[in-house]
Amino acid sequence: MSSILTYIAISDGKIKRSSLEVLSRSKAIADANGLDCDAVIIDANASTFTDSVQQYGASKIYVVEDPIFIQHRNTPLLSALSKVMEQSKPNVVAFASTEGTKDILGALAANQNAGVVADVSSFDVTGNGVLAKRPVMAAKIMGNVEVSGDTVLVSVRSGSYDLVESPASAEIINIDFSIEESDLKAKLREIISATGDTIDLNEAESIVAAGRGVKDEEAKNLISELASVLNAGIGASRALTEAGVYDPSLQIGQTGKVVSPQLYIAVGISGAIQHVAGMANSKVIVAINKDGDAPIFEVADYGIVGDLYKVLPPFIEELKKIKG
Amino acid sequence: MKFYVCIKMVPDVAAPFQIKDGELIMDADRMVLNAYDASAVEEALVLKEQHGGEVEVVCIGAAKASETIRKALAMGADKGTHITTSGDEGFDSGSYAAILSAFFKDKEYDILSLGKQSQDTDSGLTGSMVAQMLDLPYATNAVGLEIEDGKLIVKRQGDSGQEMIGLPTPCAVTCSNDMNEPRIPNLKGIMASKRKPIDTVELSSLELSEDELSPASKVTSYEHKPARQAGKKFEGEADEVAREVAQLLDTEANVL
Numbered sequence: 372m373s374s375i376l377t378y379i380a381i382s383d384g385k386i387k388r389s390s391l392e393v394l395s396r397s398k399a400i401a402d403a404n405g406l407d408c409d410a411v412i413i414d415a416n417a418s419t420f421t422d423s424v425q426q427y428g429a430s431k432i433y434v435v436e437d438p439i440f441i442q443h444r445n446t447p448l449l450s451a452l453s454k455v456m457e458q459s460k461p462n463v464v465a466f467a468s469t470e471g472t473k474d475i476l477g478a479l480a481a482n483q484n485a486g487v488v489a490d491v492s493s494f495d496v497t498g499n500g501v502l503a504k505r506p507v508m509a510a511k512i513m514g515n516v517e518v519s520g521d522t523v524l525v526s527v528r529s530g531s532y533d534l535v536e537s538p539a540s541a542e543i544i545n546i547d548f549s550i551e552e553s554d555l556k557a558k559l560r561e562i563i564s565a566t567g568d569t570i571d572l573n574e575a576e577s578i579v580a581a582g583r584g585v586k587d588e589e590a591k592n593l594i595s596e597l598a599s600v601l602n603a604g605i606g607a608s609r610a611l612t613e614a615g616v617y618d619p620s621l622q623i624g625q626t627g628k629v630v631s632p633q634l635y636i637a638v639g640i641s642g643a644i645q646h647v648a649g650m651a652n653s654k655v656i657v658a659i660n661k662d663g664d665a666p667i668f669e670v671a672d673y674g675i676v677g678d679l680y681k682v683l684p685p686f687i688e689e690l691k692k693i694k695g
Numbered sequence: 696m697k698f699y700v701c702i703k704m705v706p707d708v709a710a711p712f713q714i715k716d717g718e719l720i721m722d723a724d725r726m727v728l729n730a731y732d733a734s735a736v737e738e739a740l741v742l743k744e745q746h747g748g749e750v751e752v753v754c755i756g757a758a759k760a761s762e763t764i765r766k767a768l769a770m771g772a773d774k775g776t777h778i779t780t781s782g783d784e785g786f787d788s789g790s791y792a793a794i795l796s797a798f799f800k801d802k803e804y805d806i807l808s809l810g811k812q813s814q815d816t817d818s819g820l821t822g823s824m825v826a827q828m829l830d831l832p833y834a835t836n837a838v839g840l841e842i843e844d845g846k847l848i849v850k851r852q853g854d855s856g857q858e859m860i861g862l863p864t865p866c867a868v869t870c871s872n873d874m875n876e877p878r879i880p881n882l883k884g885i886m887a888s889k890r891k892p893i894d895t896v897e898l899s900s901l902e903l904s905e906d907e908l909s910p911a912s913k914v915t916s917y918e919h920k921p922a923r924q925a926g927k928k929f930e931g932e933a934d935e936v937a938r939e940v941a942q943l944l945d946t947e948a949n950v951l
Contacts, residue, residue, distance in 0.1 A: 382854045443853055445823075445833065470854040474835045477820035478827035481792060486911035489818045500911075507816055509708040512719070512919055514816075518912040530950065556832035557866075560848070561859040570852075577950070601951070634950040651923055655948045657940060663930065672926035672948065673940045681933035689941035693951055 374407035375400060375496065376433075376461035378452070379424055380469050381414040382443075389467035389529035391427055396532040397465050398428035400496055407431065409459060410541075413451045415441040421543055428537035433459060435546045442559055443471045445478070447550045453482055455546055461522065463496055468526040476526055486520030492531045501525050510631045510652040529576055530633040530654050572623065575604035577634040580623055580650070582608040584639015584660065584679055585616070593683040594638060600690045606630065608640050624649035639679050642667025659683070696748035696842065696864075698739040699802070700772070701795055701809040701825075702732040704756050704763040708814055717916030728763045731810025733770075733877035735870040738840050739808055740771045740878070746842050748805075749773050755794055757782030761893060768888035769880030775893040778901070787910035792824030794908070797901040799829055804865055806847055811836050811869035822869035833867040834860045838874045 377394040380387040394410055401408035410429035412420050417436040424432055435451045452475070456464065466472040468490045480487035488494070491503035492513070500519040507514040518525075572578060579598040585591060585607075598605045607617035609624055623630055624646040635653035640646060642658070642665055650656070651670055658671035659682050668674040675682055706712075710725035728736075739750045752767040754760050755778040764775035778794060780786070786794075799807065807829075812819035819835075826833035838857065839850035847862045852871065862868070880888070929936040945951045 380854075387854075443858070445835075449827075470836060470852065473819050474853075475823060477788060477792070477823035478833075480789065480820065481824040481827040487789070487820060488912055489820055506920075507914075507917070508706070508712070508719075509814070510817075511708070512714065512917050514914045515717075515916045515918070516912055517915050520911050523911075533949065556863055557834065558861040559858060560861050562853075563850075563857040563859065634944065634948075652920070655944070655950045656923075656926075657944070663928070668928055669925045670923045671928075673943060674926065674928040675933075675936050675940055676928060676930040677933045677936065682937045684937075685934040686937035686941050689938040690944075690951070693941060693945045 374409050374459060374461045375463040375465060376409045376411060376456070376459055377429070378464065378466045378472070379410050379412045379420065380467050380471055381412065381417070381420065382469070382471070384416070386420055386423055387467055387469055388534070389469065389527070391534055392529065392532045393465045393467050393527045394424070394427040394429065395535040396494070396527065398535070398537050404496055406462070406496070409433065409461065411435070411452070411455045413440055413448060415439075418543075421541065425541045426536050426538050427534070428539050429541050430539055431459070431544055432541045433544050433546055435548045437548050437550065439550055439552065442562060443474070444555065444557070444559060445474050446555050446557060449475050449478055449482060450550065451546070451548055452479055454548065456483055456522070458546065463501060464522070464524045465494075466524070466526040468528050472526050476524060480524050483522060485522040485524050486518040487524040488516050488518045489526045490528055491516070491525055492528050494525050494527065506631065506652065570602070570604035572604045572606050572621065572628050572630050575630070575632050577601045577603035577636075578606050578623070578630055578632045578653070579603045579636045579638065580606040580608065580640060581611055581617065581638055582640030583610045585611060590639070590679060591616070593679065593687070597636065597638075597683060597687050597690075600687055600694060601634070603634070603636070608646050637667050637671070638683070640667055641665045642670065696742065696746055696806060697804040698743065698748060698750045699799065699804050699807045700732065700735050700739050700750060700752050700767070701807070702736065702752050702754045702763055702767055703729045703810070703813055704754065704760040705729045705813050705815045714917050714919060717918065719917045726759065726762075728766045729810050730814050730872050731812055731870060733810075734872045734874050735808045735810050736767045736770055736772060737875045737877040738870055739806070741875070742840060742842055751776065753778065753795070753798065755780060755791060764893055765888050766880065768891045769884040770878055771884060774891055776896055777893055778896045778898060780898050784908070785910050785913055786908070787912045788818050788820035788824060790908050790910050792821045792828060793903055794898065794901060795821070795825045796828035797903050798896065799825070806864060807831065807867040809867070809869050811871055819869075822867065826867040829867070831865055831867045832862050834862060835869040837868050837870050840868065840874070
């Protein structure tokens with residue numbers, strides 16, 4: 372039986388929501404094409420996640436459980452995935468496009484002699500591979516890509532598909548796996564935990580961007596707090612980086628970084644065309660600005676007309692409740 | 696330390712372009728050194744300045760790609776190798792990785808570095824493919840590099856923060872453009888680059904099979920993205936609208 376295998380990414384002891392979005396998509400493709408929809412969980416506590424994964428329609432769940440997977444390491448992850456692929460012989464392996472996936476996708480394709488397409492915003496299977504759509508040229512346009520091969524790997528941008536529950540009773544297949552820390556050539560020395568300003572804006576799933584309206588320490592603190600609640604990167608308009616309020620590397624816009632996060636919150640940004648060029652491909656844009664006529668509202672999905680000092684504290688408090 | 700930095704000539708993503716019948720039409724004169732590769736070159740130069748050694752750049756491409764090699768030499772790289780192709784083979788990441796691994800298999804080096812992705816396609820696959828094909832320990836998405844006791848210490852951006860990874864040499868690393876600000880070549884560097892050697896390697900001399908070179912993926916067409924529409928505007932009592940939008944981000948927009 373032909374199958375589509377979805378890798379369930381676990382990070383900080385939780386299933387990455389984006390990998391369940393991919394599983395939802397895989398299930399739909401499997402149903403439409405008469406394929407088996409399988410999943411693989413690789414984690415120190417992999418077996419604790421099988422119930423959640425069953426809710427999204429996997430018919431077989433491969434479980435690789437070993438303490439080595441408590442942190443992301445490319446060598447053991449590659450060998451575990453290779454082992455599962457050799458056993459399950461999938462036609463397609465689908466991943467959420469996380470940093471962990473990006474770290475191993477090319478190597479896994481080379482190792483398994485598979486076709487591969489990364490960071491797609493939609494995909495489907497064909498008789499001999501995968502068809503996908505992906506943003507190119509700094510996400511200004513879309514490219515349609517055809518990948519052929521007996522096995523094709525595909526990684527999917529988060530937010531590309533909705534979660535669709537489809538409870539099934541899955542067969543759990545435990546895969547024997549062991550690797551010694553001392554056998555690994557690459558040594559993990561230290562994890563420096565995430566803080567808002569170290570998140571790479573090019574890849575951040577959420578971004579909080581500050582503009583001219585962010586004038587003092589109090590406003591900067593509100594920006595940091597909002598970013599921390601959302602685990603978001605902090606960006607800034609050119610006005611603020613030039614004024615030295617934020618580091619130049621945080622500038623978003625035509626001359627700075629071009630970003631396309633799932634969620635972009637523009638705080639006190641008027642929305643000059645140069646700024647919009649750098650963020651218009653964000654999936655959901657929220658604008659908070661005092662001036663109801665500011666051009667940023669023309670691209671915002673949710674526009675809040677109001678003073679950031681009054682809007683941000685309840686906004687942050689409500690987000691904390693939702694996230695908590 | 697011997698550094699090899701793999702560099703690529705790519706379109707300037709800021710240059711104007713058109714899509715005609717699904718084809719992307721760009722100004723051929725707006726080709727540049729990939730920004731991520733420029734950061735990889737910069738970092739190798741900094742490490743060479745601190746620890747000594749040699750920085751060699753390797754570029755696959757048509758004749759014009761030698762301009763990109765000159766740019767890296769003007770920045771300060773010691774020499775270059777140009778693996779020449781016709782430029783219209785439609786190579787994908789797998790083809791480039793196969794060519795690079797064939798080139799490197801009998802070379803001696805400590806650190807093989809690459810940009811983490813090409814700025815035009817953003818695939819980010821070639822680096823880890825090359826590492827796998829050469830069986831090298833590797834790290835991707837580096838935001839900082841140091842050399843300590845002959846090991847490469849990589850600070851990389853991962854999913855849940857930054858990770859410090861120690862790699863024995865030889866190893867491979869892919870670089871983010873967030874690690875440094877690549878130097879702009881000065882006149883002296885530009886003059887010196889003209890005297891630096893560029894070796895030319897014919898693709899055919901690497902003896903790759905048709906199967907290894909043929910791309911598994913191809914772009915069949917390009918298209919514009921739909922333009923954005925303005926959404927809902929919320930005016931009113933700040934506390935109320937702020938909480939309402941926060942709830943909508945969770946229940947309607949599904950982005951939390």
